[in-house]
Amino acid sequence: MNGPVSRRTAIKAGASVLTGFAGCLVQPTNSNTGAGNDSQASTDGDMEDSFLGSDDGCSATTDSGPTGPLTVEFDSRERSRCKGKLLEDFGNLSYWEALDGSLAGGKSPFPGQSARLTASESEVRAWIRRSFDGGIDLSDWDLSLAVQPGTGETRISNVRMQVMAPDRDNRIDMWRPLDETDGWLRLDFGPTSEVGSPDLTDVREIRVQSWVGDERAADFRIDELRVTPKLDEGAILITFDDMSLSQYENALPVMQEYGFPGVAGVIPRLVDTEQRINLAQLQALRDAGWDVVSYPQAETPLSEFTRSEQEAMVRGAKEWLVDNGFESGARFFAFPFGGVTEGTFEIVSKYHYLGLWSGRCPSGQLTGPLSVSRVNGVDLEMTKRTVELAQKYRQVVPIMYQTVGDSTDHVTTEAFDEMMQFVDDLGVPVVTASDLWDMQSISD
16 A cells, blocks of 8 residues: 555645646637627637736626625635636637537626527437637646526536547547536536547537437526636545444544545534434544535425525534534535525525535536535446546546445445545545635635
């Protein structure tokens, strides 16, 4: 076994790369219309670096959030949404082609219009692409996208981004499932698979799609495709939901062997109940370097409660953490069951900086800090592949576990140990939610 890899607080994005974006093709925004400007297009991929070094028009408020003994100092979503630089504002849809379904302009909360993607019941997906003659260089950049998944029967359940580097035989696929939610949210993307040998210095095409399937329609909008500078190196979080006693009895000893910290989500009403982690054990996890975070699980998703009920649950869970000595972890949140509304995100933003949500892909600098994607650790081989990709592409992947034990549990102790050995052999840093927050460059 290699030497222990403990949490890293010094993993930072290289801020110096923000001053240049060599070889990248970007259309500047017209302040009146939001449309792309053809005069900036390059047919040979040799772009002016000065554009991405200039202001792209995004302005994040630096106002303090709601004040109170339990609230955070600011809304992390607002402070994070302008990170990096704008690659595409969808103001000029002539740069894009619909491969399946239809493409049109739509309403947007941002300046100008969004891209509205639709698919009829006879079309299995909505799918668009943009080509870059001569190629663009995304080797030091990650991608994020604003998404409005739609409503009702035409709401989408997934978003997939593909980077052709330089073609479909050498590409990166980035897949994000969406639990039931509404309203606009920012999604940070990372590789869930790669085909061939992608060369991110020569990206010729970006595709965005949502798979709908047979006899279903889709109607959703996307906007503000942004790029953020990559972290210096990748990392993982080992997170636990549901407070199962098996996490303390079976997972903790394995993690201690490798020197790994973890992130434990707390359901206050279940502390000190049968087969759950008790208060003394939670304190022992904290003292071992873990983050103990909020996980206010009820019988149904938060989205099924009224707004006032949701706020009482979110606030009450944080209050319990603070009162019991878990102030550091109390800054962070894990969404029970995944399903949330726009109002849920607003409530959580008052009390927490980070939100661990559902998904499948790693991410880098977070433009959507309350919608952090997690990978379900039940699939050992898929989890290994995702960790390898996170390391290769310098991103962070949180892994989610529930029960750890025998064949009736979420994962067996043997499989959990195999995953920890795999991480140790790779030399991937294991970090906590506090470390992940420290990695973020937040505008003042």
